[in-house]
Amino acid sequence: MKKEIDFLKAYEKKTEPARNIFQFLSKGLIGIMVIYCFLLAGIIFYWSILNREFKKVNSQVELKKTRIKQQEKKESLYFLLKNQLSFLPKIIPSGEENYSQIFSSISQIAEEKAKISEIKISSTGETQISGTAVNAFNFDKFLEEVINSEKIRIFSKIILNSISKTKEGNYIFSMTFSYDKN
Amino acid sequence: MIKTKDISKYKNFLFQIFLIGIIVFTGVNFFRPKLREVFQLRKKINEEKEVLAKLTQKEAFLENLDEQELTTKAQFLLKVLPPEKDVTIPLATLKSLVSQFNLQLQKIQIDLGGKTTSGLSSVGFSLEVEGEKEKIIDFIEKVKTTYPLMRMEGVNFSYGDEDLLNIKLKIETFFLEMPKEIGKLESPLPLINSEEEKIYKEVSQFSSPLSEEAINTIYPTGKENPFAI
Numbered sequence: 464m465k466k467e468i469d470f471l472k473a474y475e476k477k478t479e480p481a482r483n484i485f486q487f488l489s490k491g492l493i494g495i496m497v498i499y500c501f502l503l504a505g506i507i508f509y510w511s512i513l514n515r516e517f518k519k520v521n522s523q524v525e526l527k528k529t530r531i532k533q534q535e536k537k538e539s540l541y542f543l544l545k546n547q548l549s550f551l552p553k554i555i556p557s558g559e560e561n562y563s564q565i566f567s568s569i570s571q572i573a574e575e576k577a578k579i580s581e582i583k584i585s586s587t588g589e590t591q592i593s594g595t596a597v598n599a600f601n602f603d604k605f606l607e608e609v610i611n612s613e614k615i616r617i618f619s620k621i622i623l624n625s626i627s628k629t630k631e632g633n634y635i636f637s638m639t640f641s642y643d644k645n
Numbered sequence: 646m647i648k649t650k651d652i653s654k655y656k657n658f659l660f661q662i663f664l665i666g667i668i669v670f671t672g673v674n675f676f677r678p679k680l681r682e683v684f685q686l687r688k689k690i691n692e693e694k695e696v697l698a699k700l701t702q703k704e705a706f707l708e709n710l711d712e713q714e715l716t717t718k719a720q721f722l723l724k725v726l727p728p729e730k731d732v733t734i735p736l737a738t739l740k741s742l743v744s745q746f747n748l749q750l751q752k753i754q755i756d757l758g759g760k761t762t763s764g765l766s767s768v769g770f771s772l773e774v775e776g777e778k779e780k781i782i783d784f785i786e787k788v789k790t791t792y793p794l795m796r797m798e799g800v801n802f803s804y805g806d807e808d809l810l811n812i813k814l815k816i817e818t819f820f821l822e823m824p825k826e827i828g829k830l831e832s833p834l835p836l837i838n839s840e841e842e843k844i845y846k847e848v849s850q851f852s853s854p855l856s857e858e859a860i861n862t863i864y865p866t867g868k869e870n871p872f873a874i
Contacts, residue, residue, distance in 0.1 A: 509683060
């Protein structure tokens, strides 16, 4: 009877777990490699799509830029207009003093009661007047009118700066007040 | 002998080492830069899309503007707020207004040292005018609606001889430099707000006592106005 002796048996038994690990590692690495290749291919594909998209958007941007450049004259004119208009409100204040209105109001109040010799109106609306009333009665009437104008909001902050009587009996006066814009 | 034996020990791992080598090599030299490129491209596309949206909006805005209307408005506003500091036109305008209302020009002083802030400069005029009361009032009202733009800084009324009214008024005329640049191509155009529209309506009523021919004679003949559009 022929008896076979398996000399490697003992060795095989001894290295079985190591071989399994080795096979697992080999298969695992191949798997990783396959996944890696798919990932790489995906990235390249996505990159090419993005690249195409970028070129498309870029060409659209260039087209728009060219079209806008063609309308450069319109743009310059609009810009000039806007520049001029943005400065105008700074130069023309909304509540600009109405000099002729102030003058007319004072003249109307004075009428026959007093003779206004000078009216100074500043850009802030502060008004200084000086004039002469022929007698105390007329001056009183004039003062009354000025005070009434405060009530109907034509003038405000009325100050009588000076008053003096001349030899002839005339009253020379000086007043300051503000014009009510509203 | 020992060395060969040592190498043969790793013979079975050569394939795996080779795979790992490929992964590492392509990862460092190809995968990583490509991935970075992808992120950069995405960022760039988003930025370009934003620019495109702005440009589209601007293009539509510009298309809706009427060039003829813009030219008329801009030309008119250049008369109201001239781009270059000048004394002759405001002076001629004031003199013309004075004679238009049959007034007597007693005195005129010019202050060239007007303030300059962000392109805006001014020239000051001090006037002494005499005439009838109604005409003086009309004159003051007319100055307010005359171009080049004139702002009154204060008025002194006094009665002179023969009941004629005498006024001393300070007037400032303004000049605004032309914008040096119109901004970036993709930046949106600043909108004209309601206040500015209102002020344009107000200013569009302004007029000048000087005719175009008169203005042309004031400027040296044979020279073109460099600001003509």
